[in-house]
Amino acid sequence: MWTSYRGRLASILSMRRSAERVTVASVTVGKQLLSTVTTDDLPKLTTMNNGAKAIPTFTKSEMDRRISALRRHMEDQSIEGVLFTSMHNINYFSDFLYCQMGRAFGLVVTMDKVKCIAPLVDGGLPWRRVATGDTLLYTDWHKDNFWRGVQAELGATRGRIGVEMDHISADNLEKLKTAVLGAKPVDVGVPCMQMRMVKSKEEIALTKEGARIAQIGGAVFMDACDVGVSEYEVALRSTQAMVGEIAKAFPNVELMNTWSWCQTGATNTDCAHNANTSRKIKSGDIIVLNCFPMIAGYFSALERTLFMDHIPSDRHLELWDINCTVHRRGLELVRPGVRCCDVATELNELYRPHNLLQYRSFGYGHSFGVISTFYGREAGLELREDVETVLKPGMILSMEPMITIPIGTAGAGGYREHDLLVVTEDGNENLTRTFPLGSEQCVINRNKASI
Structure with missing residues (x-):
């Protein structure tokens, strides 16, 4: 064809x-x-099995495990078929991380097939990258050809169809009902999130490599920081180092989405998601290091508070030390059997005597896996006061307390420490524990070696 x-x-x-x-x-x-x-x-629908199949990120048994877990849920809930549309679930169940660019993607799973539906603009890429099942391409020549693909794969299905209610739009729900007559959409987003929260041995091994690479990026980041150097210049050097290491360690993956943020000064450190700017580092600046290697859609991270040349005031030092104390206690609290909300509640009490609780801006940590700035989020595994999830071995999450002191207040700036943890049978394994932390190690002084 x-x-x-x-x-x-x-x-x-x-x-x-x-x-x-x-x-x-x-x-x-x-x-x-x-x-x-x-x-x-x-043509409305076609195929393009172009080139050789890519070497998968995970073994066949690992991908089969994921599909089998989904099918058990489908059987338990009398779900005839599933249509995934999100980047995170399509990646998790097929090993294909799509580039949306305004077009729809889908992954159909029934009891006897797995089929990725992708636009022809992606050529042979979906077929090469999909590790489970087959692919079907739709063209741009007619309106709603994506839904013709869905109809081709699910049109004979009757009854309950699983969709991600947190991702699919109301308009697309109606198109699904038109494409699959008699379809009764039910949510599989939350159950699949729960499946993803506990990682396999292969996922943990990949994340450990990500943590190792994050620390390589962190070392280059600290080496690049100097008075007069722009935020983006520091970030570019760090990112380049991480991408190079990913290419060595994972020669078969697509090199995409790895990034660093160099946040400097009282303004640019005030939130976790401030992007790089052309601002130049000044002596006495507070700096937040952020290194995020991405491997096959899997997110790893390292974050640290730094100061350039010196700590400008006793209040800055006091705030930094308090936040590090909270961080270290948080590392001790992450263990199996503990509820997320209880971790948050106890750490709150460390800030309260210092009148700093109001300067927190988000939870103390979150789940890791198939997430990035564009997709994913296992909201059921967040170290927040409203999350009652019980920690289990195999879960991967961060410990990242942050306080932001407003401009005009003594010690102004954002203070954030971040380590990456795997919950074990008797506690946790800190994957970034060897990276420098705190005021004794993270003051960058170019006149002598960093402490």
């Missing part, structure tokens, strides 16, 4: 479009000469 489509595509490059109809003269399709081709003649 692709050979036929390629012949048509070559001709279409020179065609003139009208509002409703396209006509091309003397188009060769295969060995047949057509006098005219209209949009109605162009």
Whole structure:
């Protein structure tokens, strides 16, 4: 089918479009000469098994484990088929991390098949990267061809269809009901989030590598910091080091989405998500180091408070030391059997005597796995006062207390420490524990070696 489509595509490059109809003269399709081709003649669905299959991130047994867990849930809940649309679940269940660019993607799972539905603009990429099942491509030549693909794969299904209610829009829910007559959408977003929260041995091994690489980026970050150097220059050097190391350790993965943030000064450190700017580092600046290597969609992180040359006041030192005390206590609290809310409640009491509780801006940590700034979030595993999830071995989460002291207040700036933890049978393993922490190690002084 692709050979036929390629012949048509070559001709279409020179065609003139009208509002409703396209006509091309003397188009060769295969060995047949057509006098005219209209949009109605162009394919709605196709395939493109181009190139060699990529080496998967995980073993077949690991991917089979994930699909089997999903199918057990489907059987328990009488779900006939599932349509995933999010980047995180499609990646988790197929090993394919899509680039949306305004187009829809889907992963259909039934009891007897797994099929990725992707746009033709992605060419052979989905087929090469999908580690479970097969692929179906839809074209741009007709409106809602994605839903024609869904109909092709789920059209015979009757009854309950699993969707991610936290991702699919109301408009697309209606299109699903039109494509699959009699469909009764039910949520699988929350159950799948719960499946993802406990990591396999392979996922933990990958995250450990991510943590190792984050520390390489952190060391380059600290080395790059100097008076007069811009935030983006520090971040670029750190990111380059991490991408290079990912390429060595994982030669078969796509090198995408790894980044660093160099946040400096009282303003640019005031939140966890301030992007890099052209601001230049000054002597006495508070700096927050952020290193985020991404491997096959899996997120790892390292964050530290730093100061350039010196700590500008006793109040800055006091605030930094308090936050590090909270951080160290948090590391001790993460263990199996403990509720997320209880960790948050106890750490709150460490801030309260110092009148700092009001300067917290988010929870003390969150789950790791298939997440980034663009996708994912296992909200059921957050170290917040309203989350009652009980920690279990195999969960991966951060400990990252932060306080932000407003400009105009003594010690102004954001203070944040972040380590990456795997919950074990009797406590936790801190994957970033060897990186420098606190006022005795993280004052960068170019006149002598950093302490």
